[in-house]
Amino acid sequence: MSAVKTLTCVVCPAGCRIEATVGENGEILSVTGNGCPRGRAYAVSELTHPVRTLTTTVRLTGAAACRLPVKTDKPIPRESLFEAMRLARAFTAAAPVRRGDVLVHDFIEEGTNLVACKSEDPI
Numbered sequence: 001m002s003a004v005k006t007l008t009c010v011v012c013p014a015g016c017r018i019e020a021t022v023g024e025n026g027e028i029l030s031v032t033g034n035g036c037p038r039g040r041a042y043a044v045s046e047l048t049h050p051v052r053t054l055t056t057t058v059r060l061t062g063a064a065a066c067r068l069p070v071k072t073d074k075p076i077p078r079e080s081l082f083e084a085m086r087l088a089r090a091f092t093a094a095a096p097v098r099r100g101d102v103l104v105h106d107f108i109e110e111g112t113n114l115v116a117c118k119s120e121d122p123i
């Protein structure tokens with residue numbers, strides 16, 4: 001038995017309302033309502049392997065600020081977000097830091113890094 005899932009595409013500001021028919025084994029049978037092919041790819045990804053870019057802050061030492069905004073440089077599986085937050089909470093960065101610096105290589109997944117979103121000079 002199939003089910004119809006409704007999603008709002010967040011790939012661009014148009015925010016198309018997409019309806020996807022999902023088969024009983026999780027296969028995508030049809031996608032409608034997408035204004036362009038990117039919407040179909042978004043719907044298939046969301047319904048089969050949802051991913052998110054983690055954005056958060058980590059502790060920072062040696063700078064005027066005590067927190068540093070960071071993000072993953074690639075989206076990670078949504079089911080890994082909780083573990084990623086736990087690892088980020090346990091991590092401390094040290095000034096100086098430049099925006100784009102890789103703070104943790106292979107964070108959560110091989111080839112995905114935790115990077116600084118802001119520069120902080122030492123005090």
Ligand code: SF4
Nearest residue numbers: 009012015016035039
């Ligand atoms: S389906 Fe295409 S046009 Fe519609 S919101 Fe997604 S990216 Fe934008």
